[in-house]
Amino acid sequence: MQKYRVLSFVIIHLLIFLHIAGFGQELIGSLDFQELFHSFLRIGTINAGVIMVFIAFFTTLIFGRFFCGWACHFGAIQELSWVILQKLNITPRTVNSRLVVLFPLFILLHFYIIPNLDYALNHNWKISIITNTPDIWAFLPGFTIGLLTFFVDGFLIVYFLGRKGFCRFLCPWGAFLKLPSALAVYKIRNVGNCSQCGTCTKNCPIGIDVSYEINNFNKVVNTNCTNCMLCTDGCPTSAIKYAFTNPLKEDYQLSDFFIGDKTYNSSVIKQSFINFRVNDIWLGLLSFIIGFAIDGLFGMGHFLSFGIALIISFNLLNVHVNKQVRRIVVSITFILICWAVSVKYSIKEGVNAYQKKNYHSTIKYLQYSTSVYPNNIGKYFIYLADAYFEIGDVENAKKYTEIAFKINPQHQSVKQLQIKISNK
Numbered sequence: 001m002q003k004y005r006v007l008s009f010v011i012i013h014l015l016i017f018l019h020i021a022g023f024g025q026e027l028i029g030s031l032d033f034q035e036l037f038h039s040f041l042r043i044g045t046i047n048a049g050v051i052m053v054f055i056a057f058f059t060t061l062i063f064g065r066f067f068c069g070w071a072c073h074f075g076a077i078q079e080l081s082w083v084i085l086q087k088l089n090i091t092p093r094t095v096n097s098r099l100v101v102l103f104p105l106f107i108l109l110h111f112y113i114i115p116n117l118d119y120a121l122n123h124n125w126k127i128s129i130i131t132n133t134p135d136i137w138a139f140l141p142g143f144t145i146g147l148l149t150f151f152v153d154g155f156l157i158v159y160f161l162g163r164k165g166f167c168r169f170l171c172p173w174g175a176f177l178k179l180p181s182a183l184a185v186y187k188i189r190n191v192g193n194c195s196q197c198g199t200c201t202k203n204c205p206i207g208i209d210v211s212y213e214i215n216n217f218n219k220v221v222n223t224n225c226t227n228c229m230l231c232t233d234g235c236p237t238s239a240i241k242y243a244f245t246n247p248l249k250e251d252y253q254l255s256d257f258f259i260g261d262k263t264y265n266s267s268v269i270k271q272s273f274i275n276f277r278v279n280d281i282w283l284g285l286l287s288f289i290i291g292f293a294i295d296g297l298f299g300m301g302h303f304l305s306f307g308i309a310l311i312i313s314f315n316l317l318n319v320h321v322n323k324q325v326r327r328i329v330v331s332i333t334f335i336l337i338c339w340a341v342s343v344k345y346s347i348k349e350g351v352n353a354y355q356k357k358n359y360h361s362t363i364k365y366l367q368y369s370t371s372v373y374p375n376n377i378g379k380y381f382i383y384l385a386d387a388y389f390e391i392g393d394v395e396n397a398k399k400y401t402e403i404a405f406k407i408n409p410q411h412q413s414v415k416q417l418q419i420k421i422s423n424k
């Protein structure tokens, strides 16, 4: 099956290339998963991205998460990272934590479902079909942040948190597909003769204890299963099979989904995993604090911010990390958090003060944030210049207008400000 899976990824990447290169650009806009939330849930628009998510959702209900195992380029990148690490003789241990359930769900609810649902409930929600908007790059970050996101969430997270670290710990789309995955009628099932060799668990690219699950539930119940078939391909006794069961005859037990403590204990696979469950609260708390502190700075998206946050938090709590290194990481993290919080706080207060025409406060906060935040954003310099102008300090108004002009000479607000100052 792996030959076909590779073929599927090749075709998908070819289609991505053709899409970007112009083929279908007029007909098919952004194919980002978040279209479901930003376009459909928010305003009722059905576009190409929304159609893709509908297809992913309903096919998962029947066949399982093929979207993840056979089509998602980001899942493929993490699998490739794992292969590269193996070639380099590095075998990271996969982290066993409850956060693999909680964190992606939190990101899905907090950033995508709740704000868009709130908007929909307070505005006129109306169904419309427009397949070519928004454009392909609408939700993608710039080149540098994009590259960094690939490196952190595609590679570093696998090195530190183990197999498909991003899919397990962060991906909200994975969280979204968990429900249909739990109900899927096709699953990996036990058909007899398991010798408990553990090969299936060792092969599973997303770190499921396949051997435990099929011997205790007769099927893989883990909703992270991406139907890659690596377990069935590698089973020496053909004890497992991807097979259908009538949903009316399926044995669904909620307790089957809360088995974390019992898995990964067999002596044949134990070394491949690290039990981090005793640290879950701290790992979650620290990741939240760091993630929220840096989220949005330098144009970083949620995936990158929380990916960095998880990696830092894991290393802070991991007793296997050298004490000296941990001390350095703690100090750097503390400084980073203080700096990030002070920048975000001063920007927020500065903008609020400007909107309330409280110009002295605007200057106090934005003067600070623009001096310590190396990412020059023209809008804040315009506010600062205007605030100086309003309190009668024309020299500083000119100074900050010039900076705003250098950042974006074409911006309308800069031109308006220049006219306002020259008319003084």
Ligand code: SF4
Binding pocket: 067, 068, 069, 072, 073, 074, 075, 076, 166, 167, 168, 171, 172, 173, 174, 175
């Ligand atoms: S969990 Fe997310 S990143 Fe991973 S394969 Fe699925 S959609 Fe892609």
Ligand code: SF4
Binding pocket: 193, 194, 195, 196, 197, 198, 199, 200, 201, 210, 211, 214, 234, 235, 236, 237, 238, 239, 240
């Ligand atoms: S690889 Fe096959 S025989 Fe070995 S534990 Fe898995 S299902 Fe059982």
Ligand code: SF4
Binding pocket: 188, 200, 203, 204, 205, 206, 207, 208, 210, 220, 224, 225, 226, 227, 228, 229, 230, 231, 232
């Ligand atoms: S359980 Fe089997 S099919 Fe599912 S992700 Fe793991 S190896 Fe792939």
